[in-house]
Amino acid sequence: MAARIQNFVCQSCGAAYVRWSGRCDACGEWNTLVAEGAAVPRRATKGRLFVIEPLKGEAHEAPRAASGIAEFDRVTGGGLVRGSALLLGGDPGIGKSTLLLEVAAAFAGARHRAVYISGEEAIAQVRLRADRLGLTDAAVEIAAETGVEDIIATLSQGSTPRLLVIDSIQTMWTQSVDAAPGTVTQVRGSAAELIRFAKRTGAAAILVGHVTKDGQIAGPRVVEHMVDAVLSFEGDGSHQFRILRAIKNRFGPTDEIGVFEMTGAGLRQVANPSELFLSERELGSPGTAVFAGIEGTRPLLVEIQALVAPTTLGTPRRAVVGWDQNRLAMVLAVLEAHCGVRLSGHDVYLNVAGGLRIQEPAADVAAAAALVSSLAHAPLPSDAVYFGEVSLSGAVRPVAQTAIRLKEAQKLGFTRAIVPDAARAEAPDGVALSTLGTLANLVADIARDGTPALRRVGGQDRILG
Numbered sequence: 001m002a003a004r005i006q007n008f009v010c011q012s013c014g015a016a017y018v019r020w021s022g023r024c025d026a027c028g029e030w031n032t033l034v035a036e037g038a039a040v041p042r043r044a045t046k047g048r049l050f051v052i053e054p055l056k057g058e059a060h061e062a063p064r065a066a067s068g069i070a071e072f073d074r075v076t077g078g079g080l081v082r083g084s085a086l087l088l089g090g091d092p093g094i095g096k097s098t099l100l101l102e103v104a105a106a107f108a109g110a111r112h113r114a115v116y117i118s119g120e121e122a123i124a125q126v127r128l129r130a131d132r133l134g135l136t137d138a139a140v141e142i143a144a145e146t147g148v149e150d151i152i153a154t155l156s157q158g159s160t161p162r163l164l165v166i167d168s169i170q171t172m173w174t175q176s177v178d179a180a181p182g183t184v185t186q187v188r189g190s191a192a193e194l195i196r197f198a199k200r201t202g203a204a205a206i207l208v209g210h211v212t213k214d215g216q217i218a219g220p221r222v223v224e225h226m227v228d229a230v231l232s233f234e235g236d237g238s239h240q241f242r243i244l245r246a247i248k249n250r251f252g253p254t255d256e257i258g259v260f261e262m263t264g265a266g267l268r269q270v271a272n273p274s275e276l277f278l279s280e281r282e283l284g285s286p287g288t289a290v291f292a293g294i295e296g297t298r299p300l301l302v303e304i305q306a307l308v309a310p311t312t313l314g315t316p317r318r319a320v321v322g323w324d325q326n327r328l329a330m331v332l333a334v335l336e337a338h339c340g341v342r343l344s345g346h347d348v349y350l351n352v353a354g355g356l357r358i359q360e361p362a363a364d365v366a367a368a369a370a371l372v373s374s375l376a377h378a379p380l381p382s383d384a385v386y387f388g389e390v391s392l393s394g395a396v397r398p399v400a401q402t403a404i405r406l407k408e409a410q411k412l413g414f415t416r417a418i419v420p421d422a423a424r425a426e427a428p429d430g431v432a433l434s435t436l437g438t439l440a441n442l443v444a445d446i447a448r449d450g451t452p453a454l455r456r457v458g459g460q461d462r463i464l465g
Contacts, residue, residue, distance in 0.1 A: 077252015090233030119171030256296030287374030322352025338394030
């Protein structure tokens with residue numbers, strides 16, 4: 001027998017407490033502690049012996065099965081590994097079920113057994129989506145079930161599925177856990193049973209996870225440590241682009257992205273995302289700069305838009321979409337302290353066009369160029385790209401993979417590149433390099449063509465808004 005004790009578990013972060021309180025000390029959320037039972041064994045059991053092997057030995061590449069969807073296979077590292085478990089998160093309505101139904105159909109088309117278990121929708125709803133996507137002829141097996149033991153018992157009959165999709169893990173429940181469905185303990189227990197089934201049979205399991213208002217996958221963070229890969233499906237509902245990003249991957253890279261376009265017939269792969277992200281660019285408009293970035297092994301050119309406007313508020317607004325808020329604050333401080341750009345009396349808005357989220361610091365120079373261009377009302381050259389990292393001293397530092405960035409810019413018709421002074425790369429034919437040692441040099445070049453008054457103060461040009 002096992003003694004039963006009662007714990008209070010936070011439904012946001014999974015922290016456990018012996019008594020209830022209104023606020024979770026771990027994550028700071030209010031009214032998230034729920035009473036759940038836990039079994040504690042009274043006797044310690046004797047462990048079994050296992051073999052300890054030396055580090056040196058023959059290593060084998062993990063067996064994979066490619067889905068045939070190039071963007072999905074790029075993010076997963078070339079396909080799904082047998083016995084692996086993936087957690088896919090994304091905002092409601094972003095297209096997670098659509099993506100996984102297309103992946104299941106691709107596996108079925110390659111003569112693999114693919115099973116799609118829906119805990120949120122009825123079979124008729126799944127069939128309606130398949131009909132809209134034109135996948136009704138795909139040999140995908142579907143079911144509407146939430147009992148983990150029933151799912152495992154059913155899948156154990158016959159051939160082992162090559163792909164198992166669980167949509168979603170928050171709706172699953174297992175009899176081995178004494179807790180209500182959807183609670184942290186139930187989600188953790190259900191995920192453990194399904195992952196154990198995948199490891200034992202060699203099936204690749206994809207678990208769908210809901211996302212909170214903060215963009216984090218709901219439920220205990222321990223689920224992310226239990227799975228082999230965590231994928232995030234990102235995008236803005238007002239844009240047609242969707243980004244599949246790997247946050248964790250034990251069998252592949254974690255910096256790759258897959259780009260999709262949401263259409264009436266489902267998700268369409270985007271082979272050249274740079275061309276699409278720049279297709280609606282307004283030439284000759286102040287406050288826009290083209291950033292030559294890198295996502296994994298893929299070069300990506302996106303437009304960074306900035307708006308600097310005088311404010312009537314005591315504290316100016318700082319709003320950013322698609323970039324790190326703290327990174328913007330640092331660039332603004334460097335412009336103010338080392339470049340003489342007075343932004344303390346202006347509202348600042350920064351946006352990455354197309355709904356893409358940029359994470360690398362190489363976008364510092366492009367963001368600074370867009371900000372100064374907006375303030376000075378000076379359009380930037382339409383045939384130029386910008387990249388480089390800005391240090392707190394105002395120096396522009398080199399970034400990795402300069403040659404790949406320049407090659408992508410040349411392929412899309414750009415003839416100029418503003419790069420760090422220490423960049424070590426040969427420019428492709430038709431691309432002229434303009435090097436920067438400090439951010440002040442960039443500010444001076446943009447202000448030379450701008451309209452605001454310039455005043456010489458202490459031997460340095462200072463822009464007055």
